[in-house]
Amino acid sequence: AQSVTQLDSHVSVSEGTPVLLRCNYSSSYSPSLFWYVQHPNKGLQLLLKYTSAATLVKGINGFEAEFKKSETSFHLTKPSAHMSDAAEYFCVVSPNYGGSQGNLIFGKGTKLSVKP
Amino acid sequence: DAGITQSPRYKITETGRQVTLMCHQTWSHSYMFWYRQDLGHGLRLIYYSAAADITDKGEVPDGYVVSRSKTENFPLTLESATRSQTSVYFCASSESPLGGNTEAFFGQGTRLTVV
Numbered sequence: 001a002q003s004v005t006q007l008d009s010h011v012s013v014s015e016g017t018p019v020l021l022r023c024n025y026s027s028s029y030s031p032s033l034f035w036y037v038q039h040p041n042k043g044l045q046l047l048l049k050y051t052s053a054a055t056l057v058k059g060i061n062g063f064e065a066e067f068k069k070s071e072t073s074f075h076l077t078k079p080s081a082h083m084s085d086a087a088e089y090f091c092v093v094s095p096n097y098g099g100s101q102g103n104l105i106f107g108k109g110t111k112l113s114v115k116p
Numbered sequence: 117d118a119g120i121t122q123s124p125r126y127k128i129t130e131t132g133r134q135v136t137l138m139c140h141q142t143w144s145h146s147y148m149f150w151y152r153q154d155l156g157h158g159l160r161l162i163y164y165s166a167a168a169d170i171t172d173k174g175e176v177p178d179g180y181v182v183s184r185s186k187t188e189n190f191p192l193t194l195e196s197a198t199r200s201q202t203s204v205y206f207c208a209s210s211e212s213p214l215g216g217n218t219e220a221f222f223g224q225g226t227r228l229t230v231v
Contacts, residue, residue, distance in 0.1 A: 004158075
């Protein structure tokens with residue numbers, strides 16, 4: 001079975017300081033992993049995705065994530081937070097096997113607050 | 117406008133009423149999905165469709181009905197709304213099965229309140 005655990009429901013940082021949003025996954029198969037962002041009253045936007053190419057993935061708006069198979073982790077980072085980064089972030093796993101056509105498995109989300 | 121649009125954005129309905137949420141995409145994507153988002157649960161798949169006239173259940177299908185007579189539309193119907201169906205509903209689409217390099221594109225969501 002596949003699952004995703006976002007280790008923090010809420011993270012608060014000051015503007016200009018680093019961001020770390022933690023995600024661990026469980027998958028019987030080599031998964032694809034995504035981070036989506038949801039700004040207030042908006043839909044979900046793809047930040048970045050890992051699909052078994054480079055383990056360090058760069059996304060939009062300065063975010064990046066590192067796939068660590070040994071730790072089953074896919075943590076999202078950004079060197080310097082901006083006020084516009086305040087949003088909810090979802091770690092998502094997509095199993096790479098037949099029959100998983102509809103099944104994106106979402107973590108419960110991490111709400112990022114950025115203080116001025 | 118290109119993209120995926122949901123309507124209405126907000127809806128209040130009474131228990132027992134039938135309500136339909138609309139989803140329209142302009143990319144001619146084969147796959148379409150309905151998710152519900154509840155506090156503490158992330159998003160959970162209700163139904164999905166691989167093509168016109170092909171639909172299948174997701175994780176939480178009970179109380180919902182879908183249809184897909186045209187590729188671009190994927191309406192979700194609550195046949196007899198219950199308070200437990202109060203949620204934010206997201207429609208999504210993708211050009212191929214999810215997994216691998218495939219990205220899902222999401223609509224802006226419909227906030228449904230059942231009173």
